[in-house]
Amino acid sequence: MSGFSFQTTYEKEKDMLRDITLGQYYPEDSFIHKLDPRVKFAGTILYIVTLFLFKTFWGFIPVVLFLAATVAISKVPAKFIFKGMKPMLFLLIFMVIVNLLTTKGEELWSWWKISITKEGLRNAGFMGLRLVLLVTGSSLMTYTTTPTALTAALERIFAPLKIFRFPVHDIAMMMSIALRFIPILLEETDKIMKAQLARGADFETGNIFKRAKAMLPILVPLFVSAFRRAGDLAQAMEARCYHGGEGRTKLHPLKYSLRDLAAFAVMAGYLAVIIIVP
C-alpha cells in the first residue's frame, strides 16, 4: 500500500464527518434566527404539510418562492442549504428512477422492456422536487435554531402529554444532551483518528473484517471517552442539584414577540395561497 492512498483515506473520512451538516447550527444575526423556536418548529411542520397539499406543478411556485425568501432572510448561504442534500442524493436518485420506470400510463418512449410514461415522468418530477424541498426546508430550521432552543420548544409543545405521565422534560433533556454531544464526539473521533494515523494505523486496506478490526483503535477510546464524559456530566448535574423537571425554571423563558406574530401571519397567508392554487 502506498502512502498516498493513506492520506486520501483520512481526507475522505474527514469530508464525511464534515458532510453531516443536518443538525448543525449556522450562527447569523437574522430575523429567522431571532424567531421563537416554537414558531420555527410550527412553520417547518406547516411547510412540510403544504408540500403534499397541491396536485399540479403550479403548486411548487409558491413553495419555492416561500423557501427562497426564507433562506434569503436567514442569511444562511445557499451552498450550506444544498450541502444537507448530499447524504440524501442516493435516495433521491433511487426514488426518481423507480417512479420513472414503474408508473403505468401513456407511453412516451420505450426500449426493450423499459418504457417511460407521461405519468411516470410527472410522478418522478413531483417526488424528486418534493424530497429536495423537504430536506432543504427542514435543514433550514436546524441551521437557524440552536439545539437548546429547539429542545426547549419541543418541551413546551409536548408539555400537555405530562397529564399521561409521559416524561416530556426528561426526554427533552436527553435530546438536548445528545445533540450537544454530537460535535464533541465528532471532534474527538477526528482527534483519535489522527493520533492513530500518527502511529501508522491503516483504515483502508484489507477485506471487510480486517477493516472493521482496524476501527477498534478508534472505537475503544471513543467509547471510553463517551462514558467518561457522561459520568462527568452526571456528576456536574448532581452537584448543581438537578432533580428532573419538577419546579425547574428557565433562564430564558420562551415568549412570543411581535416578530413571531408577524411570522404567524405570513405563514397563514402562505397556507392560503397553497390552498387556492389548483
Added chain:
Amino acid sequence: MGIKLEHVSHIFNPGTTFEKAALRNICLEIGEGEFIGLIGHTGSGKSTLVQHMNGLIKPMAGTVYYDGQDICADGFDLKKLRTEVGLVFQYPEYQLFETSVTKDVLFGPNNMGLPQLEAEMRTYEALKAVGIDEDLLDASPFDLSGGQKRRVAIAGVLAMKPKVLILDEPAAGLDPGGRREILDMIAGIRRERNISVVLVSHSMEDVAEYVDRIIVMNDGYIAMDGTPHEVFTHGEELEEMGLDVPDVTRLVMRLKAEGVNVRTDIFTMEQAEEELKKLTR
C-alpha cells in the same frame, strides 16, 4: 536534513462564518538534534503547525519538506514520514485502546511491519525509557494512574524510533511534580537517543530551561524565533501576547523598571541568583 516549511498557510472553513486563519506564511526549519520549544497561547496555531510536520494536515499554500522532499508530492511515503516524525498529541492517554500495556505500545511498531522480535524489543525499550515498571507490562492500560497512562502513550510513539519527536503539551493537566518528571524524562530521552525534540506548550516556565531554541507563535504567525536568552530579552512583548513569562523573569523585569541595573534575559532560578548576587557585591 530535517523538516523545512516554506510559506505555509492554512485556513479553517474558508468562505463561511467559521473561517479562521490558523497559519499565516510560516517559514521554519528544524535541524537534526535540535531541542525546540514551540510556545503560543491557546488558538495561536501551534497544534495546527505540528500536524503539518507529519502530513496529518496538508498546507493550503506553501510546501513542507522532509529531508528535502515535498511531503505532498505523489508517491511520497507518508506512513514512513509518520514513523520518523513521531507526534504525541495532547492528552495522549485518551488514545489507549488495547487490553495490555505491551500490546498498546506494540501497535506502532506492528503497523511499521517490523519483525515480531524487533517490534517487541522496541516496545520494552520504549517502556523502560518512559519509566514504566516491569510488573505493569501485562496490566490493562485503563487500570493505570493518569501519569502512567500518559507515559505508556508516549512510549507508543517512542517505540517507532522517530528521528523527530513532537509532543503537544506533554505536561498538560499534571501537578508541578508530575510536570517536571515528564519534562525531565523527555530531556533524558533526547540526550540518550540524540533525536530532535519539539515541545509544544503555552507555558514559558515549563520549557524555557530545557530547550535550546524557542519559537513563539502568535495569531498564526511566528512572532519570535531564537535562543531562550534572545526571546526573553523581549519579556514585555511576550506578556502582550498573553504568554506567562517565568516568575524570575518577571521579577528582574520589575527590578529593571524600578531602575535597578539587571539583565532581563533571565529565566532560571540559578541565573537570577547569580545576577542578584552581582548587585550586592
